[in-house]
Amino acid sequence: xxxxxxRELKAIxxxxxxxxxxxxxFLGVGHIGGAMSVVELLTLLYNEHxxxxxxxxxxxxxxxxxxxxxxxxxxxxxxxxxxGFFPKEWLHTLNTGGTRLPSHCDRNLTPGxxxxxxxxxxxxxxxxxxxxxxxxxxVKSTVYTVIGDGESDEGQVWEAAMFAGNSGxxxxxxxxxxxxxxxDGFTKDIQNLEALDDKxxxxxxxxxxxxxxxxxxxxxxxxxxxKQTSKPSMIILDTIKGKGCNFAEGLVSNHxxxxxxxxANGAIAALGADKPKTKAKVEVKGSAKExxxxx
Amino acid sequence: MESKEMRAAYADTLVELASKNPDIVVLEADxxxxxxxxxFQKTYPDRLFNVGIAEANMVGVASGLSATGKIPFASxxxxxxxxxxxxxxxxxxxxxxxxxxxxxxxxxxxxxxxxGTHMPFEDLGLMRTVPGLTIIEPSDPxxxxxxxxxxxxxxxxxxxxxxxxxxPYLYPADEKFEAGKAKTLRKxxxxxxxxxxxxxxxxxxxxxxxxxKEGIKAGVIDVLSLKPLDAATILxxxxxxxxxxxxxxxxxxxxxxSAVAELLAENGVQCKxxxxxxxxxxxxxxxxxxxxxxYGLTPxxxxxxxxxxx
Numbered sequence: 001x002x003x004x005x006x007r008e009l010k011a012i013x014x015x016x017x018x019x020x021x022x023x024x025x026f027l028g029v030g031h032i033g034g035a036m037s038v039v040e041l042l043t044l045l046y047n048e049h050x051x052x053x054x055x056x057x058x059x060x061x062x063x064x065x066x067x068x069x070x071x072x073x074x075x076x077x078x079x080x081x082x083x084g085f086f087p088k089e090w091l092h093t094l095n096t097g098g099t100r101l102p103s104h105c106d107r108n109l110t111p112g113x114x115x116x117x118x119x120x121x122x123x124x125x126x127x128x129x130x131x132x133x134x135x136x137x138x139v140k141s142t143v144y145t146v147i148g149d150g151e152s153d154e155g156q157v158w159e160a161a162m163f164a165g166n167s168g169x170x171x172x173x174x175x176x177x178x179x180x181x182x183x184d185g186f187t188k189d190i191q192n193l194e195a196l197d198d199k200x201x202x203x204x205x206x207x208x209x210x211x212x213x214x215x216x217x218x219x220x221x222x223x224x225x226x227k228q229t230s231k232p233s234m235i236i237l238d239t240i241k242g243k244g245c246n247f248a249e250g251l252v253s254n255h256x257x258x259x260x261x262x263x264a265n266g267a268i269a270a271l272g273a274d275k276p277k278t279k280a281k282v283e284v285k286g287s288a289k290e291x292x293x294x295x
Numbered sequence: 296m297e298s299k300e301m302r303a304a305y306a307d308t309l310v311e312l313a314s315k316n317p318d319i320v321v322l323e324a325d326x327x328x329x330x331x332x333x334x335f336q337k338t339y340p341d342r343l344f345n346v347g348i349a350e351a352n353m354v355g356v357a358s359g360l361s362a363t364g365k366i367p368f369a370s371x372x373x374x375x376x377x378x379x380x381x382x383x384x385x386x387x388x389x390x391x392x393x394x395x396x397x398x399x400x401x402x403x404x405x406x407x408x409x410x411g412t413h414m415p416f417e418d419l420g421l422m423r424t425v426p427g428l429t430i431i432e433p434s435d436p437x438x439x440x441x442x443x444x445x446x447x448x449x450x451x452x453x454x455x456x457x458x459x460x461x462x463p464y465l466y467p468a469d470e471k472f473e474a475g476k477a478k479t480l481r482k483x484x485x486x487x488x489x490x491x492x493x494x495x496x497x498x499x500x501x502x503x504x505x506x507x508k509e510g511i512k513a514g515v516i517d518v519l520s521l522k523p524l525d526a527a528t529i530l531x532x533x534x535x536x537x538x539x540x541x542x543x544x545x546x547x548x549x550x551x552x553s554a555v556a557e558l559l560a561e562n563g564v565q566c567k568x569x570x571x572x573x574x575x576x577x578x579x580x581x582x583x584x585x586x587x588x589x590y591g592l593t594p595x596x597x598x599x600x601x602x603x604x605x
Contacts, residue, residue, distance in 0.1 A: 066359075107362070108392050115362060116391035119382055125352045126387050129359020129367075132344070136320070137363060156383070159352035167344075 001219045009215045013043040017244050018273040019078035023091040025264025031071040033254035037179040037239040038072050040213045042079045054084040057111045063141050066115040068123030069148035070104035077101045085112035121154030128164045131172040146175045150182030153191050164232040165204025172232040173225045179241035183255040200234040212237025246270045296463040302331030304436035308443040310338050322369040324353045330370040350380045358387035361394040373399025377418030389425050389452045396446045398455045403544030404586035405458040414578025420549020422454045429474050430522040432456040434496040435465040441472040462493035477525035483514025486538035491518045491551045495542040502597035538567040538604050547572035567604045
């Protein structure tokens with residue numbers, strides 16, 4: 001990756017981080033910690049690797065993303081809004097009645113969301129099914145999926161891990177957002193996941209581990225994963241929970257936090273970014289009825 | 296009376312459907328030999344996925360497959376299909392408005408020698424609370440085949456509840472069925488059994504025959520579709536006979552008995568009403584006959600209940 005491209009991606013990431021802090025700050029409460037740790041990953045996927053069309057979110061030969069750690073939805077919404085899937089103004093409707101941007105991802109509400117997630121472990125299995133369905137249909141797309149480190153406590157993750165390894169789902173690239181923290185504390189104190197690399201290798205996956213805030217390292221890992229022909233890929237991302245949000249980063253209790261707009265504005269200023277310009281009051285467009293039956 | 300294994304009716308229909316529709320796929324969780332889909336694997340080895348003993352992942356994978364346009368049928372014992380993977384089926388399949396057909400075999404006392412751990416008396420109660428879910432319990436091989444076809448051809452989630460073993464044909468092979476439509480197998484003047492599933496429909500028919508010999512004209516409605524429920528047919532029978540007895544191989548709480556009680560009460564129908572079913576008990580091991588007797592599901596139990604209402 002060229003230095004110029006890295007600089008461009010950093011600028012996009014700053015905008016996504018800013019939009020996400022502003023989005024959650026406008027509401028006053030949300031999953032800021034795990035939203036911040038995936039900013040660089042989602043920036044890279046949507047701006048460098050994924051074939052998507054904001055005008056046609058269900059395009060047959062698109063690449064898919066299943067954000068199995070569905071509570072990081074706000075970051076994905078900011079990423080999709082910036083790509084043009086829907087107006088940025090929607091971000092201020094997060095979690096308000098009738099919104100199309102619910103706390104956890106919903107494939108029937110939000111353009112660009114490929115799978116409904118939120119009950120941890122479930123999106124990961126669905127990603128395997130999507131990869132299998134695309135392979136059966138001879139569609140040459142890649143399925144990306146993101147699980148949390150805390151989510152990896154779920155038994156369903158390991159059921160799916162065994163299935164994908166044995167099924168040789170090479171069109172699947174998974175990421176673990178290993179930010180070392182879960183709701184109740186540090187993962188090493190709740191349920192130690194290490195040696196996480198070895199666990200995935202034992203399940204028959206192609207495993208890499210890189211810095212999840214380093215574009216160049218992640219880009220190289222994704223390119224290596226795409227070359228796989230017989231194994232699904234797990235890229236373990238060493239990340240920092242709350243990364244880049246000055247009042248949240250480093251806090252043990254940053255999984256789901258209340259914070260004021262002043263705090264949000266302070267965090268945005270600390271990033272050297274401008275506060276997003278959005279209307280104070282936003283009309284909710286569309287309704288849950290649209291997209292019924294997944295069509 | 297001619298009969299056929301229900302699982303064979305299910306699996307043969309899947310094979311037939313798959314020959315015309317490449318999107319039909321089958322998922323199993325190491326119960327293929329029990330649920331009978333081996334014939335599908337033999338015909339379409341690339342379209343049957345045995346995920347191993349991992350029901351949660353099976354339902355998740357089925358949901359993902361359906362997101363890509365496949366039509367997945369996932370089968371396992373009804374106890375696992377309901378209480379073990381309720382959250383997965385609820386969220387990944389139903390809440391996500393996907394197109395997953397979940398098949399639960401060995402319902403209620405038909406689990407017999409697998410005993411209390413494997414005996415679902417609560418699956419229908421759980422499933423009825425899932426918004427928009429279609430719940431079908433076929434009563435014979437013809438309805439089993441027909442509803443397998445209907446499930447494949449109708450977008451949306453289905454829960455099919457079926458015993459594996461042979462059941463007698465109650466309908467010709469070309470009989471037309473529809474979700475939300477019951478069948479009146481026998482018209483009654485004095486009372487009507489509203490029954491669900493092959494065991495209870497056949498027991499209701501036997502009970503009606505006995506009652507008829509004693510001068511009590513009992514009708515039998517084969518419910519088939521618990522959700523949506525055929526309100527018109529049941530309400531009409533209640534008004535015409537004034538006596539309704541529901542019969543289900545399930546807890547009386549949450550299943551057919553509850554659904555019909557709600558229907559009658561909300562429509563202000565004044566009639567005598569009794570529920571045949573399991574009364575707040577867990578399952579246990581035994582032959583199917585022993586269990587049906589223990590839980591009061593036999594034709595004599597139905598006759599006794601009917602006579603007490605007259």
